[in-house]
Amino acid sequence: MARKTHRSPEEAKEAILDAAEAIMVEVGPAGLRISAVAKKAGMAHPNIIHHFGSRDGLLNALAERVGSRATKRITAAINDTVSASKEERISALTKVLETSYQGDEGRAAVWLHLSGAESSLRDNMAQIVTLSHRLRKSVDPTASEENTNRLVLLVTLALVGEVVSGAAIKEGLGFGDSPENRANFKQWLAEILLNLTDQQLDTSLNKNDSDQ
């Protein structure tokens, strides 16, 4: 007869979500077994159903938590970059790119999204793009929304791609996957993003047009 710990509903849910997230990263959403989560959280599995209604309820709650966590980190980092001095800007933006998806959390987020778990990805993206607009305009006042939007899209897609197959792709490209090399790539990207003004982008495109 096991002792019953009797946490508050909030604590219990947190404990369950922690366990679920850890397992998710290994096996993916479809491979997530409610009994495995319960074992890791140190409880019996019906308790999970009691708190989340069903297995799907757990997955949706997990997607929600992972998404909002990442969004908080990202928006905070972008805000830091906006208010950073000129010299600190590159390292600040590099940090944005580095911490966007922290370690395994990115895997979890992408995987959950692929599996169709409901989350507020759209709302979160809207927040991020608004801040990014502000950042880019503070660096380049003449920056057009159109180019900013496209750059943000490019970077966002690349960050998603990285958490999915980053290691394998880098290996195929001859990049080492050490934290060092990872930082180098992101710093390179941050430098380009900060210095690629609309003027340069347009010059680049116009040059091509007038070439012929």
Added chain:
Amino acid sequence: MARKTHRSPEEAKEAILDAAEAIMVEVGPAGLRISAVAKKAGMAHPNIIHHFGSRDGLLNALAERVGSRATKRITAAINDTVSASKEERISALTKVLETSYQGDEGRAAVWLHLSGAESSLRDNMAQIVTLSHRLRKSVDPTASEENTNRLVLLVTLALVGEVVSGAAIKEGLGFGDSPENRANFKQWLAEILLNLTDQQLDTSLNKNDSDQ
């Protein structure tokens, strides 16, 4: 008593893989049920085990086929771009970006990779990067390998990101997800890639250094 069709092993495997791929896109690898594949392929499920040994055997074979198909398309498109005239280059490169992962195939590939199915992703990437090197050097003879590598990495990651969460991210960013808008973004990217020479990249970086 059902009639037995008695295909050749090759035909049977192809039919099974076709069915498996179609289902994969919907439910993901972990959700793939051997019996569902059999039903779609019009046979009894033990036949699948007979041909692929096990469920994992089927998934690995699928990953292999999806990967090599995509690689063939991509390398062909890059080759077309290398040998394209100056005027056709942008549209040719746009086509590379558009056809890298064709529709649902990309979803299948990423999903399989996330689930740890064995595939020759590394080898395929190596092929692609070699060709990309050649392409960029034909456009900009002074292009450094380092910058080329980084650009290819950026684009590849972005393409992976697109098949995973492209639609949702674009929606959050205010992009419509119509084929039209999709093409516009990729054409924009192709133009930048073709015109962003090392000189420009380095100028951009040096300008920043000397700014302070």
Added chain:
DNA sequence: AAAGTTATTTACAAAACTGTCAACAGAACA
């Protein structure tokens, strides 16, 4: 201190899925 609320557990039901086995039916070959 008694009653009530609910987080938690044990036991169970029902369904689903992979893989096995023996038998069957086409095709190739003697």
Added chain:
DNA sequence: TGTTCTGTTGACAGTTTTGTAAATAACTTT
């Protein structure tokens, strides 16, 4: 025609998994 090989099938076994139901124990309230 008969024999062999193998693609194919139906039935089955064993395991695993989600969700239910009733009992229990911890905490709160009166």
